[in-house]
Every structure is written in structure tokens, then in C-alpha cells.
Amino acid sequence: MTRGVGGSDAATELAKLDNMLGHCRPIPVTEHEARIAALQARLRALGFDAAYLDAGSNLTYYTGTKWHPSERMVGALVPADGAITYIGPAFEEGTILGFMGVQGALAVWDEHEDSYALAARMLSGARRIALDPALPLFRYTGLRQALGSTFVEDGSAPILYGRARKSATELALMQATKDATLEVHKAAARILYEGISTSEVTEFIHAAHKKIGAPGGSTFCIVLFGPDSAFPHGVANPKTLELGDMVLIDTGCAIHGYQSDITRSYVFGEPTSEQRRVWNAEKACQRAAFEAAQIGEPSAAADAAARSEAERLGFGPDYQLPGIPHRTGHGIGLDIHEGPYLVGSDQTPLDVGMCFSNEPMICVPGEFGIRLEDHFYMSEDGPRWFTQPSKSVDDPFG
DSSP, rough: OOTTTTOOOHHHHHOOOOOSTTTTTOOHHHHHHHHHHHHHHHHHHTSEEEEETTTTTTHHHHOOOOOOOOOOOEEEEEEEESSOOOEEGGGGGGHHHHHHHHOEEEEEEESSSSSHHHHHHHHTTTOOOEETTTOHHHHHHHHHHHHTEEEEEEEEHHHHHHSSSSOOOOHHHHHHHHHHHHHHHHHHHHHOOOOOOHEEEHHHHHHHHHHHTTOOOOOOEEEEEEGGGGSOOEEEEEEEETOOOOEEEEEOOETEEHHHHHHHEESSSSSOOOHOOOOOOHHHHHHHHHHHHOOOOHHHHHHHHHHHHHHTOOOOOOOSBBOOOOOOOOOHHHHHHHHEEEEEOOBBBBTTOOOOOOOOOEEEEEEEEEOOEEEEETTTEEEEEEEEOOOOOOOOOO
């Protein structure tokens, strides 16, 4: 097997990796029950009679019930007071009961029956209902028609409030995944050699994530070399690695649903003065965003700080290239991308427990792009890194 510049190869690096996630335990039912109670308190405060949670991450967050969304209705009805009730297809009853986290009654419908009519009967008496903001249009339409005069509206305010503010248990799970992914990054850097393909690196990273204890391997993986790295989310036909190429690797994994997402950029070989200049500018922008993220400040402040620093260093302004073409960061938790966002249009005040990526990527079209992505969470004293940012272009992993 070809050895990389780090003097290693894929088999050797995989053998060196240990299971870093085996100690992680899922969110306990008691925490899910507390989340439901908090949601019910918000529903009452905002004047809602009930909320509907559809299959997906919102259902999982509140009830611990994992179910992939499909055309068939599976979800939970959460009254402002009282016990929750699930709804699902009759032929899936045994399976739903097996996946159920917080226990509750299950109302079922046969394939020829109208699931929306069943939901409407279960919600009879409710006059104002908060709907899962992740509902697909067809589900919203079906519920609205079945509920008739009942007032239904976007439930983002009561439903997403809790998700945006992570508990200590959630922070610990995300810390574990991010620590593990960073070790995978280090291993990937050691197997690189001239001529290696992006698919070979992707395959290694997927196997490495499995080795460190992520059951599904990589949740996603972007590997780009040279000029391709100027395209934030990749190209149709990626090139193989050449000496002097910028390397951009963006990947993550999940444990018990909680995500990691880390990007490293470095040069395969000796950096040019221009690669070094832009890399240092990217690091400065990432630092500026971190320092601007303070309790009570709008999410947009971090994005503004990164763009101001980029302009000071000769990039932009705004979204102009060479410069920063996309937002500075996104929230993360059960979904890789979730609100709030570090972008100019998001005025959400930063609060304790919020978690964000910090990745004000600088793109130089036709040459390279540099994305340094680490995540931080908001403590009472301000932002704290999950993983420490890259040290330098010459020593990206410290």
C-alpha cells in the first residue's frame, strides 16, 4: 500500500484508532419528559392548546422516538396539559411501540383510512395548534383541511426554543463526537500521497469514523484538492492530489443522533506565500467571529465581525469574491444544520447552551478555498470551543 507524507497508510491508521464513543449513553427518558414539560409550559404561555410533532428530529428531541419521515403520518400530539398521544399506521403499531421513548397512547389508522381525519378527532376541542416547523407541505395541507376552523400556525417559537439551548448531556455527546472526528482528521492527513483520489480519502474517513465508534460511519464527507477547494460543497469531477494543492476535508459523524462537523484546510507540501496569507486571514476571521459571539448579542454579530475582518485584510466586501461567499456558521445538534444561524439576517439573541459552527470560508476562484471549521457553545461567560482551532498552515493539528 502507498504510504502518505506522514509515513503511514490507511490500514496502519485504522489499526491505531480506538473506540472513542463506546462510553456515550443516549439521552435518558427523564430528560425527554422534562423537555415535553417545558414545551407544554411554552405552549400555555403563548396561548396554544397543543402541538403536533412530525416524524424526524423534533419528534426525537422531545420524545426520544426515532422514526424516519415518509408519506405515512407518524407523529405525536402534545397537549398544553396532559399526556402525549402518538399517531401512526396500524400495521406499524408493534414497530412504533418498540421505538417509542416517552411512553404514550398510540392511535392507529388502516391504510384505506384518512390519517388527517384521525388527527383532527384527537385534537377536537383544540382551537390553536402549533405545527412542527419541519412539516412537508403535503402534511401541512392535509392537517389544515382536516382541522377546518381550528387555527394552525408555525410552531417554531415553542418547538425550536428548547432545541437551540443544549443541556449538559447534549453538550457532552457533541463534545465526544467532535473529539473523535478531529482524530479521524489527523489520521486522514497522514495517509495522503500524490495521486490519491478524493474517493479513497472519503472511504478511509468513513471506515475511520466506524472504528472510533460511530455506528453509521461518516454522516457526510467532503474532500477537495487544489482549485476544487474554492467550491464550498464540491465539484462534479474532483481532481486527484498534487504537490502544492490546498487540501480541504469537511466531515462528521453522530452518536445517539448528535452530530460533529469539522473542516480542516492545509497544503500538501510547502505553502506558497499567497496560500499562507489567505490561510492566516481565514484564521483571523474565525477568531473575530468567536470573540463577537457574546451572550445577548444577535447571532448576526459573529457574521458581521468575520466579514469586517475579511474586508480589513483585503477580501470582499460582503459576499464578493475573493472573500466569504456564505454565512459564518450554523447551529448544530440532532441536525447538522439547525437554527439559529450566524448570518446577517438572524437577530436571535445568543443564549446559554446554543451551539454553532464557526466557518467563515474564504474562496479565491480558480486557485483555492480555505475553510477552518470548529464549533463552539455559549456558556454563561461567553463562547467556548468544542475543539481548538488549527494552529497554523504549517502545523494544522498542533
